Structures are given as structure tokens and as C-alpha cells.
Amino acid sequence: MPSKTEKLLSLLNGQPVIPVLKISDVANAVPLARALARGGLPAIEITLRTADALEAIRRVAGEVEEAIVGAGTILDSRQFEEAASAGSRFIVSPGITRELLAAAADSDVPLLPGAITPGEIMAAREAGLRFLKFFPAEQSGGIASLKAFASPLADVKFCPTGGITGKNAADYLSLPNVVCVGGSWVAPDDLVKAGKWDEIEALARAASKLAK
Ligand SMILES: O=C[C@H](O)COP(=O)(O)O
Numbered sequence: 547m548p549s550k551t552e553k554l555l556s557l558l559n560g561q562p563v564i565p566v567l568k569i570s571d572v573a574n575a576v577p578l579a580r581a582l583a584r585g586g587l588p589a590i591e592i593t594l595r596t597a598d599a600l601e602a603i604r605r606v607a608g609e610v611e612e613a614i615v616g617a618g619t620i621l622d623s624r625q626f627e628e629a630a631s632a633g634s635r636f637i638v639s640p641g642i643t644r645e646l647l648a649a650a651a652d653s654d655v656p657l658l659p660g661a662i663t664p665g666e667i668m669a670a671r672e673a674g675l676r677f678l679k680f681f682p683a684e685q686s687g688g689i690a691s692l693k694a695f696a697s698p699l700a701d702v703k704f705c706p707t708g709g710i711t712g713k714n715a716a717d718y719l720s721l722p723n724v725v726c727v728g729g730s731w732v733a734p735d736d737l738v739k740a741g742k743w744d745e746i747e748a749l750a751r752a753a754s755k756l757a758k
């Protein structure tokens with residue numbers, strides 16, 4: 547297996563669910579990361595969809611020793627570099643572009659790019675990646691598509707994301723070519739805004755017990 551794929555898998559360390567987070571108030575970043583880690587989900591993806599995202603990554607990287615913070619919604623090489631400089635240990639993108647693959651080739655920080663079609667999966671494979679985000683999972687054929695990839699694209703593993711919930715996560719995780727799933731259901735906006743860290747910890751604990 548290529549070494550950057552190994553590095554990414556070893557960072558995620560068998561965690562079955564990666565929380566996908568949108569942090570609108572940077573003050574929530576540290577308590578949220580701590581609650582998720584207490585619940586058994588130390589690896590998190592903070593998406594660059596808010597003005598506070600890079601500062602949230604900086605604070606979690608600096609203050610939450612137990613967290614493994616990644617950056618999501620990385621669309622270009624500038625964002626890749628900003629997120630890596632802020633302390634991201636891994637980078638997630640909704641798709642795959644030549645620019646992002648080049649940024650990843652120049653960096654020690656591993657990339658988890660999105661891929662949906664066999665052609666995109668093969669392009670990532672040519673770049674030496676064997677672990678990809680399947681996004682948006684439910685909208686792109688979900689479990690049936692992943693089953694169809696298993697034989698022709700046998701050496702590629704996936705983290706399906708998009709439309710995954712506590713109800714369907716176990717079905718995805720039961721597939722041999724699925725390593726983990728990503729989703730926002732473990733940190734709903736209303737609970738984050740209300741600072742209900744115990745409830746988020748409980749959602750994380752339930753998710754962390756899903757079997758891979
Ligand atoms: O944009 C979607 C996020 O990647 C996560 O998707 P989700 O809210 O369906 O879990």
C-alpha cells in the first residue's frame with residue numbers, strides 16, 4: 547500500500563466514523579473536539595465552510611492533545627497549504643483535481659479526496675492513493691455503487707460521506723471496501739450552538755461503537 551495511504555489510515559486508527567464539522571463560532575471548537583474525543587471519536591474534520599474554520603483548526607491542534615484534527619472542504623492548493631499550516635493532520639476534499647493532487651504530492655499531510663466515478667477513482671489511484679472519500683454517498687448510488695466498485699477497483703477503499711446517519715452507517719461499514727464513514731449527524735448544529743457537549747459525547751460514543 548502506498549505510504550501516504552498508510553499514514554492516513556494509521557492516523558484514523560480504525561475509527562469507524564469521522565465527524566464532519568461546520569464551526570460557526572470558534573469558541574465552540576475546543577469543547578466540541580473534547581466532547582467528540584471523550585465519546586471515542588478523536589479524529590475530526592473541520593470544514594472550511596465558515597470564516598472561523600482555520601482558527602478553529604489552530605485552536606484544536608494547539609489545545610486538544612487527544613484530537614486528530616483534519617480540514618475538510620479543501621478546494622484548492624492555497625486552502626490545502628493554509629489548512630496544513632493551521633495544524634491539520636489530514637486534508638479532505640469533496641472532489642479531486644490536478645491542483646490538489648499536486649499539493650498533496652508536495653506535502654507530508656495526507657489527502658483524502660472525494661471520488662464518485664470509476665474514472666475519478668482511477669485518477670486518484672494513478673496518483674498513488676488507495677483510500678478515497680465517496681461523496682456524496684447516498685446521492686451517488688450509495689451501497690449499491692460501492693458494491694459495484696469492489697471487484698473492478700479491488701485495491702481501493704472508501705470513506706463514504708453525505709447522507710450517512712446513525713441508521714445507515716452500520717450497513718456502509720459492513721462493506722469490505724469501506725474503512726470508515728463521515729457524517730455531520732454526531733455533532734448537530736443545534737446541539738453545538740446550545741453547548742450540549744454531553745449529548746454530543748453520547749452521540750459520538752454510539753458512533754464509535756459501530757463495528758467496522
Ligand atoms: O456536505 C456534507 C458533509 O460532508 C456531510 O454530509 P452529511 O451532513 O450528510 O453528513
Ligand SMILES: CC(=O)C(=O)O
Nearest residue numbers: 593618619638639640
Ligand atoms: C463534503 C466534503 O467532502 C468536504 O466538505 O470536505
